[in-house]
Amino acid sequence: MMNLMHWRLVVAVADHGNITRAAERIGMTQSGASQALALMEETLGVQLFSRESRQTLPTAIGLPVIEQARLMLGALETIRQTVDSVRPMLRGTIRLASFPMVLASFLPPLLRQFNRLYPGIEVVALEVSDDEVETLLAAGLVDVGVVLNPAPERNAGPLGRDAWVAVVPAGHPLALRGTEQGVSLQELSALPFVLATGGCSTNARSLAVAAGLQLQDVRVEVREWSSAFTLVRENLGVTLVPEMTLPADRQGLRVIALAPRIERVFSLVLPAGQTPSPAVQALLDLLADTAHATTR
DNA sequence: CGACGGCAATTTCAATACCC
DNA sequence: GGGTATTGAAATTGCCGTCG
Structure with a gap:
């Protein structure tokens, strides 16, 4: 068995030319690192490093293996950065106000898809009249509301x-x-x-x-x-x-x-002058995507 | 679906060997 | 003697199947 720790170890040994330093760097004990390296070599069926006095240096086959390991760890780091960059928008709560008919017809498919794409974001739907939607939006008590025939300057996302x-x-x-x-x-x-x-x-x-x-x-x-x-x-x-x-x-x-x-026309509207939170922006983006997909 | 137990893999620790 | 690698035993961890 080989796991990421093994590949980190391979790269660390290559970097330091020394198992003890490499083990320290990745948080293993020296003997554990030694055993892990030996096990890897046994599993691969080739020797990756030659143990010389006070030095552990890559063999000919070890060099390309180490390079591939670096690429793999680099790709993993890229995945981490990608996830880190979107993490803020993967959690949160959206308070949405709508009148009942839209809540029962247009919103369920959109919210189902949104929940599948963003399981960490909870959408709390408030069932109110159209006047109350405006009141809640004006008071900033909801993040987004469904409004009938909104004025163009309200930057609405058409829902249906x-x-x-x-x-x-x-x-x-x-x-x-x-x-x-x-x-x-x-x-x-x-x-x-x-x-x-x-x-x-x-x-x-x-x-x-x-x-x-x-x-x-x-x-x-x-x-x-x-x-x-x-x-x-x-x-x-x-x-x-x-x-x-x-x-x-x-x-x-x-x-x-x-x-x-x-x-x-029903549209999703933000409170006036408010910048959407990442979660709300994700909902608006999804709405724009689905609208684009259905009008194509 | 969660708790539990068995098993294999992995890690740690201690002892030892090797080399300069 | 100091630094490093290896080995064997014990401890720990993780996985997987079973059971209620």
């Missing part, structure tokens, strides 16, 4: 996107309309409306306001998207929801595209 769609009862007059035609925000705002917020301030009402409109007949306002679908099935009104919230079972419902299309 989806479109708003109208959902009407299957028997509704709008349900007869072809999907390519779509329905406008203006048309919807005049109808009996089931307003679902999903716990976000960006919802059908804020979209209408942004377009200079107003929801004229909100029959009921609920937090859960699923509750809204139930109420739409009951013919209480129509609703406007993000596409990703649509249920698998759409019986009794009809989904119509919004015209013109309105999208929401």
Whole structure:
């Protein structure tokens, strides 16, 4: 058996020309070094050093073996330096704030991959509303937050996107309309409306306001998207929801595209003016890599 | 999956040999 | 006699299979 200690010993003996000094340098006893060297030579089947009086010098075959040993130890040192240079970013905790839907859909694959690449970094995910994400970011209480439609200057990492769609009862007059035609925000705002917020301030009402409109007949306002679908099935009104919230079972419902299309973009955003920690930078880099890979 | 025991490899210690 | 290498025995360490 040979281990790294043996190869260090070979190099040390070559450097010092003396087993005693070599043993001291690598932290062995002299007799141990002598035995180890003898064992190596026996294992290799060649004599690496000739023992002369007061000197231990390399043999002809010993010289290239020693050179290879130096290369090997040099490569090991390079590996050490590589690991040392990235070690600070291999440990730590990332506090991430997000609203529930993104936490359940876009983030799990990203976080799974991140956990595989950086097992020493713990990601603590806080499930909050979009307003609360902004509050936590502003207070510096989280390292990164998922924000809807962030301003370009916030240096956001795009996480995903989806479109708003109208959902009407299957028997509704709008349900007869072809999907390519779509329905406008203006048309919807005049109808009996089931307003679902999903716990976000960006919802059908804020979209209408942004377009200079107003929801004229909100029959009921609920937090859960699923509750809204139930109420739409009951013919209480129509609703406007993000596409990703649509249920698998759409019986009794009809989904119509919004015209013109309105999208929401989810992005990872850092607290303002904050330099990302190495761990957060690793997460952003991974996000950029996966985004790059999927848009190629 | 952790505790445990057996076994082999390795290291240490002490004694000895060799050479200048 | 001092410095260095070698040898044999004992101690230590690490690995691996088994068991609960």
